[in-house]
Amino acid sequence: MFEQTFKNIDDVLYKDAGADSELDYIGQTSWVLFLKYLDDLEKDKADAAALEGKTYTFILDEKYQWSHWAMPKKADGELDHNLAMTGPDFVQFVNTQLFPYLAEFKQKAKDNPKTIAYKIGEIFSELGNKIQSGYNLREIVNLVDELPFQSSKDKHELSHLYETKIKNMGNAGRNGGQYYTPRPLIKAMIQVVDPKIGETVYDGAVGSAGFLCEAYEYMYHKMKRTTSNLQTLQEQTFYGKEKKNLAYVIGVMNMILHGIEAPNIIHINTLTLPIRDIQEDDRYDVILANPPFGGKERKEVQQNFDIKTGETAFLFLQHFIKSLKAGGRAAIVIKNTFLSNTDNASISLRKYLLETCQLHTILDMPSGTFLGAGVKTVVLFFEKGEPTKNIWYYQLDPGRNMGKTNPLNEKDLAEFVSLQKSKPETEQSWNLKLKDLPEVETYDLSVKNPNTPEEAPLRAPEEILAEIKKLDAETNQLLTQIEELI
Numbered sequence: 001m002f003e004q005t006f007k008n009i010d011d012v013l014y015k016d017a018g019a020d021s022e023l024d025y026i027g028q029t030s031w032v033l034f035l036k037y038l039d040d041l042e043k044d045k046a047d048a049a050a051l052e053g054k055t056y057t058f059i060l061d062e063k064y065q066w067s068h069w070a071m072p073k074k075a076d077g078e079l080d081h082n083l084a085m086t087g088p089d090f091v092q093f094v095n096t097q098l099f100p101y102l103a104e105f106k107q108k109a110k111d112n113p114k115t116i117a118y119k120i121g122e123i124f125s126e127l128g129n130k131i132q133s134g135y136n137l138r139e140i141v142n143l144v145d146e147l148p149f150q151s152s153k154d155k156h157e158l159s160h161l162y163e164t165k166i167k168n169m170g171n172a173g174r175n176g177g178q179y180y181t182p183r184p185l186i187k188a189m190i191q192v193v194d195p196k197i198g199e200t201v202y203d204g205a206v207g208s209a210g211f212l213c214e215a216y217e218y219m220y221h222k223m224k225r226t227t228s229n230l231q232t233l234q235e236q237t238f239y240g241k242e243k244k245n246l247a248y249v250i251g252v253m254n255m256i257l258h259g260i261e262a263p264n265i266i267h268i269n270t271l272t273l274p275i276r277d278i279q280e281d282d283r284y285d286v287i288l289a290n291p292p293f294g295g296k297e298r299k300e301v302q303q304n305f306d307i308k309t310g311e312t313a314f315l316f317l318q319h320f321i322k323s324l325k326a327g328g329r330a331a332i333v334i335k336n337t338f339l340s341n342t343d344n345a346s347i348s349l350r351k352y353l354l355e356t357c358q359l360h361t362i363l364d365m366p367s368g369t370f371l372g373a374g375v376k377t378v379v380l381f382f383e384k385g386e387p388t389k390n391i392w393y394y395q396l397d398p399g400r401n402m403g404k405t406n407p408l409n410e411k412d413l414a415e416f417v418s419l420q421k422s423k424p425e426t427e428q429s430w431n432l433k434l435k436d437l438p439e440v441e442t443y444d445l446s447v448k449n450p451n452t453p454e455e456a457p458l459r460a461p462e463e464i465l466a467e468i469k470k471l472d473a474e475t476n477q478l479l480t481q482i483e484e485l486i
Contacts, residue, residue, distance in 0.1 A: 039066030090134035199285035206240030209251035291316035368402025
């Protein structure tokens with residue numbers, strides 16, 4: 001049922017003049033979904049308060065509650081068409097009254113950024129309504145109203161469908177790829193890092209919050225189900241920062257659908273935060289991220305870092321190392337050129353990483369892992385505190401060309417996850433002692449598999465010609481013998 005509803009919403013958005021891409025589809029679906037979720041959440045809290053003989057104070061004024069502006073209903077539960085807005089009046093209300101009212105919560109709740117009230121203000125300060133037809137908006141609101149948020153089963157199904165929309169957005173090209181890291185890779189990274197209840201998990205380039213959502217699922221299923229643990233997981237475990245407006249909204253919505261009521265995601269350019277001001281209280285136990293690569297940061301942003309470079313991913317790596325607690329663990333996706341670039345910034349960054357952290361594993365990913373990105377990547381696994389002594393490399397080879405019809409799957413990564421614990425030497429994996437590093441001055445960490453079976457060397461042209469002459473002579477001799485027999 002849910003899947004068909006999502007498809008129907010996309011069909012309506014396709015007809016509307018204001019939404020013209022997968023990015024628009026998910027952005028517009030997100031704000032409507034969020035307000036329906038908020039209404040269900042508030043009703044649940046009001047019911048719970050009533051059972052205790054208390055009165056619940058709604059966050060939103062009645063005029064701006066879903067059951068008033070979106071779905072006014074008669075006593076029998078049917079939509080009251082006399083009260084329900086539609087057409088131009090509906091769009092005008094949303095654009096000139098609803099959105100400005102909701103955006104004000106950012107200022108009203110500025111002292112409590114972890115609350116859902118603040119998240120309301122953040123979302124509606126950054127996202128605009130693009131649905132131009134009030135008739136289309138009415139149809140979408142009616143469809144979303146059918147989606148239940150009450151049970152964990154409902155939320156799980158909705159979160160799965162929402163993830164599919166994020167994936168489709170990534171596959172659509174343009175800027176969509178920045179929002180989607182293949183889930184099998186995220187799961188493998190989390191299994192290796194193994195976050196535990198009581199630890200904090202951080203992604204400073206949170207995007208659609210795929211790392212935080214999957215870490216939540218992993219930790220939820222492994223922990224003891226106590227009220228204390230659930231509260232810790234909900235409120236004091238997952239943290240993120242995101243620069244882009246749409247990504248911030250998608251990330252918040254994705255975490256809400258995965259069970260986090262008021263996600264600790266801050267809307268900010270992480271790289272503008274003073275890196276030298278980060279103290280131990282600001283640091284995290286676990287960092288999981290796929291920072292954007294290929295971007296170029298302004299000079300004033302670069303001044304914030306000891307190793308200055310325009311490459312966004314390299315600045316993020318410095319931020320992550322600085323933001324990791326002593327003994328903390330990280331898994332970071334980065335372009336494979338990080339391992340071998342010979343510019344001063346790349347060499348200095350490799351040296352900094354190797355001297356301050358134990359870079360214990362490098363996972364080399366095949367081309368085509370990130371659909372539409374067209375770059376080769378590696379995953380760096382490291383722990384902060386001790387310098388690197390030994391690096392275990394694993395070269396992932398799924399045995400097929402990767403692409404939209406052959407995406408990465410969990411089976412592809414199963415061997416890596418299993419072998420990572422013992423770090424053996426195989427045809428696809430090897431160990432490198434840092435003292436044996438071939439290029440000490442440049443700290444070159446290039447992926448060079450010494451265990452690949454050697455192919456037969458190519459023969460010289462003279463050798464090939466000699467072989468041809470020999471075969472010709474043997475052929476002529478055979479023909480002569482046949483003629484003699486005839």
